[in-house]
Amino acid sequence: MRPLIWIPREVHPDAVAELETWADVHRGWGEAASAEVEIAPLAQGVLLRTARMDAAQLARMPRLRIVARHGVGTDTVDTAFARERGIRVTTTPHANVLSVAEHTIALLMAVRRGIGAAAAGRADRDALIGGELSGSTLGLIGYGRIARHVARIARGGFGMHVLAFDPAVPDDDIRADGSEPHALDDLLAGADAVSVHVPLLPTTRGLLGAAQFRLMRPHAVVVNTSRGGVVDEEALVAALDAGQVGGAGLDVSDVEPMPVDHPLRNRPDVVVTPHIGGQTREAMRRVAMEAAASLRAELAR
Ligand code: NAD
Numbered sequence: 001m002r003p004l005i006w007i008p009r010e011v012h013p014d015a016v017a018e019l020e021t022w023a024d025v026h027r028g029w030g031e032a033a034s035a036e037v038e039i040a041p042l043a044q045g046v047l048l049r050t051a052r053m054d055a056a057q058l059a060r061m062p063r064l065r066i067v068a069r070h071g072v073g074t075d076t077v078d079t080a081f082a083r084e085r086g087i088r089v090t091t092t093p094h095a096n097v098l099s100v101a102e103h104t105i106a107l108l109m110a111v112r113r114g115i116g117a118a119a120a121g122r123a124d125r126d127a128l129i130g131g132e133l134s135g136s137t138l139g140l141i142g143y144g145r146i147a148r149h150v151a152r153i154a155r156g157g158f159g160m161h162v163l164a165f166d167p168a169v170p171d172d173d174i175r176a177d178g179s180e181p182h183a184l185d186d187l188l189a190g191a192d193a194v195s196v197h198v199p200l201l202p203t204t205r206g207l208l209g210a211a212q213f214r215l216m217r218p219h220a221v222v223v224n225t226s227r228g229g230v231v232d233e234e235a236l237v238a239a240l241d242a243g244q245v246g247g248a249g250l251d252v253s254d255v256e257p258m259p260v261d262h263p264l265r266n267r268p269d270v271v272v273t274p275h276i277g278g279q280t281r282e283a284m285r286r287v288a289m290e291a292a293a294s295l296r297a298e299l300a301r
Contacts (some may be wrong), residue, residue, distance in 0.1 A: 003299040004063075006043035008036065008051040011070055015047070015288030022300045045295045047288070048076065055081040066090065066298040068291040071278070090294040093145065095286035096278030101149035103277040104225045105157075107249025108193055109133065110271045111221045117268035127268075131192075131219065133158040139191030140164045141184065141207065142198035142226070143174055150195060151179050163187045188215040193223060200227035208232065213239035219246040225277045228253040237263045240270070251277045 005019055008028040019025045023045070026034040040046075044063050046053070049070040055078045058064065066088040067077055074089055082089050110116050113130035122128065138154045140147040143166035154160040155178055162179040164187075171181035188194060194216065198204045208222065209232035216222075222245055224231045233254055239245045247269040253262070257274045264270050278287070 003044040004039070004042050005045040005047065005295060005299070006034075006036075006039050007047045007049075009049040011047060011049055011291070012285045012288035014285055015292040018289065018292045019047070019295060022296065045299050047291050047295060051076070053077040053082075058082060058085065058087065066295060068294040068298075070287050070291050071096075088294075088298055090291070090298075092287045092290035092294075095290045096280075096283035097145045097149055099280040099283035100146045100225050100277035101153060102280075103251060103273070104146070104150050104195055104197075104223055104249075105153050107223050107225065107251065107271055107273065108138075108195065108221060111223075111247040111249045111269070112193075114268065116271035120266075120268075122268065133160060133193075135159055135161075136192040137161045137163060137190055139182070139187040139194040140179070141187070141194065141196045142166055143169045143177075143179070144197060146225070147195070147197035148177060150197070151177065155179075163191060184212075185215055188212055189217070191220060192217060193221040195223040196226050196230050198226055198230060200229050205229050206232045206235075208236075210235040210238065213244045216245050218243055221246055222248040223250075224248075225251040228256060233262075233264060240267070247271075249273075251275055 003023045005023045005025050007025060010029045016025060026039040028036060040061055042063060043061055045066045047068050047070060053067055053076060058078060058081055064087050067082060069089065069091045072091050072093050074091060077089050079089050112133060114128040118128055138160045140151060140162060143164040151162045154162055163182040164174045164179045165182055165184045174181040196208060198207065207230050213235060222231065222236065236248060249271045250264065251273045252275055258265060258272055265272055
């Protein structure tokens with residue numbers, strides 16, 4: 001019998017088409033939408049984009065074997081309850097690496113060259129004298145999938161020197177990848193731009209705060225495409241106002257979207273984007289296909 005898969009929110013059509021080759025797919029959008037209350041209890045698999053799967057919802061789905069998350073976070077799923085019930089929860093950690101890395105570079109360039117201020121209407125050319133990335137030093141905090149791709153673009157495209165801090169990655173691995181391992185404080189003091197690529201954990205909350213900004217070069221740019229909370233927003237505003245750092249490019253914030261009256265908004269030295277690092281057509285397709293592959297691996301046996 002073909003397994004039944006429930007997809008509550010729209011995902012890339014290629015993934016739906018792939019799933020339809022071996023499963024009965026019910027979707028929560030469009031003309032062919034099924035009623036969730038009728039279908040969800042019968043589903044063996046869910047491809048989950050933005051909907052929540054709390055314990056109560058999972059308990060209503062006795063046949064469920066896998067929740068394939070469309071993306072990297074599992075914060076929308078009660079994973080402890082899922083584990084208890086023997087339900088697998090998978091993510092798609094590789095699918096948007098290229099997009100987030102490219103967005104990181106885009107934010108860095110936008111801040112360095114005053115593109116945010118210029119796009120907002122500033123036309124005083126003397127106030128928009130920027131700096132080149134070529135030959136400058138980039139400090140990466142966290143040296144996982146996304147950071148490594150940022151490093152590759154920075155070195156290959158701009159001849160940047162790349163310093164990296166990641167306690168879980170051996171120094172020799174960082175060197176073999178072409179970057180230079182540094183202690184955090186040395187990295188902060190030596191970089192013209194600092195970009196964070198760590199998960200949000202109790203140990204990484206506020207990783208960049210007042211003490212770290214004090215160590216940085218006054219022209220240095222802070223970039224965060226990882227998670228809000230890793231950079232202390234209040235301390236960042238103070239450091240920008242005090243001239244301890246030169247600017248910031250932020251794709252993520254404590255509250256998303258960042259409130260319109262937030263003190264980090266509408267500043268010429270800060271560029272804010274609404275968590276769009278992974279939002280490209282290519283990544284969206286890859287994410288959906290990777291989630292579909294997880295469903296196939298679990299259910300098409
Ligand atoms: P990854 O797991 O491959 O790498 C994270 C690295 O951080 C690991 O190597 C880990 O050792 C390191 N790390 C953990 N704690 C650290 C600490 N205290 N100091 C230094 N390093 C530390 O993750 P990734 O796929 O590269 O993703 C990085 C971040 O980007 C994550 O927060 C992820 O949620 C985020 N992300 C954002 C978007 C977006 O749309 N902006 C999209 C995808 C991922």
